[in-house]
Amino acid sequence: MSGRGAGAEYRIEDLAHASGATVRTIRAYQDRGLLPTPERRGRANVYGETHLARLHRIADLLDRGYTLASIKELLEAWDAGRGLGGVLGLAAEVHGPWTDEKADRITREELDARFGGSQDDEAIAEAVELGVLERVPGRADEFLVPSPQELAVAVELHAAGVPLLAISGHLKELRGQVEHIASRFLEFTTEHVFARYLGHHPPTDSDAAEAASMVRRLRPLAQQTVDAELARAMQTFATRHLHHHLGSRESAIEGSETRPVLLPARTTQAVQDLVGAEQVAAFIAAAAEREVQARTLDILASSRPRANKLDEMG
Structure with a gap:
């Protein structure tokens, strides 16, 4: 290797030592087009500071989670005159901590x-x-x-x-x-x-x-x-659980009215065998409410394709 500085030159072994990469890795990067073609002198390839800087940049991008294919695209953009500062800043934001908590x-x-x-x-x-x-x-x-x-x-x-x-x-x-x-x-x-x-x-x-x-x-x-x-869901379900375990006959939803509903005797008997006589009303109310919610979700989900078709026809 010649003297260090702006015009420093490296044999491939020296470049590997300076960059921390292996000779095999450097050759693989050359084959993939990630490194500029080195200067040929006689039977030897000569590398410069540009190659060393490129190897450090590749290592940094690998540490950030980029694949070699993505790195190649970024470096091609860099070579075409498009800066990488914004891209690396975006990567830093995404890969950085998403919490203030300290390990x-x-x-x-x-x-x-x-x-x-x-x-x-x-x-x-x-x-x-x-x-x-x-x-x-x-x-x-x-x-x-x-x-x-x-x-x-x-x-x-x-x-x-x-x-x-x-x-x-x-x-x-x-x-x-x-x-x-x-x-x-x-x-x-x-x-x-x-x-x-x-x-x-x-x-x-x-x-x-x-x-x-x-x-x-x-x-x-x-x-x-x-x-x-x-917080909303915990309050809702904690209230329901409390009413259920205390055997409350009142609905867990405030302001709701109760009215008698006729059910087949075998249905009420099956529910009673399952949850006990004290919990029959609460169980049937909860089951009915869950069914209503499920059907409401089905209606909402099925309405979107219909709306999209109307938009296309308009």
């Missing part, structure tokens, strides 16, 4: 103490699999806690009498539902907000910068919406 560490002894002093290796393994705990390399008795709040919830539930494996099972179910909500929110915002910024592939520098700004604005909305809807 913490906890020892196995502290963990056992918080869960009543019992040692449950199966529950620990389940927590690691779910990502509630992460093992610290070289420290068998210490764990990283990505979300101390989530761990605190598990501690409180366990103190209230919920078995650890039941808690992890509930978390699995909850996580699947929350991931569905997150996916739908992203589809919704992409369709109505981000589609106009992502028309070019890759997006222009200015469009990417505007999209990054929009991510910052919209990021809290998903959690705020879920918090509000969860």
Whole structure:
């Protein structure tokens, strides 16, 4: 390798050492068109600072989660004179933390103490699999806690009498539902907000910068919406559960009127055998309400295609 500086030159082995990539990786990047063609001198290829800078940029984009195919498109845009500052800023917004919560560490002894002093290796393994705990390399008795709040919830539930494996099972179910909500929110915002910024592939520098700004604005909305809807649903269903378990004859919905309804004797008898005589009215009311809600959802869902056809005909 010649002297370092603006005109530094590298053999492929020197470039690999300076960049942290392997010789094999550098050659693979050349074959994929990710690196500019090196200068040929005799039987050797000579690389420069441009190649080193390109290798550092590729490594940075890989760390951000980009595939090599996506990186190639970004670098081609860069070579064509389109900046990457906006794109990288957008990537930083998306890949950055979506919560202000800070990770913490906890020892196995502290963990056992918080869960009543019992040692449950199966529950620990389940927590690691779910990502509630992460093992610290070289420290068998210490764990990283990505979300101390989530761990605190598990501690409180366990103190209230919920078995650890039941808690992890509930978390699995909850996580699947929350991931569905997150996916739908992203589809919704992409369709109505981000589609106009992502028309070019890759997006222009200015469009990417505007999209990054929009991510910052919209990021809290998903959690705020879920918090509000969860509070509403918890109040509704907690009230229903309370009425059900207290055997209240009053409807859980305020302001509703009651009126007698004739049912076949075999129906009321079947319900009574299922839930007991005291709960017959509450069970039938809840079942009827659920059926009405289901049919309402079916009507709403079926009305959209019809509306779309009318729009096309108009």
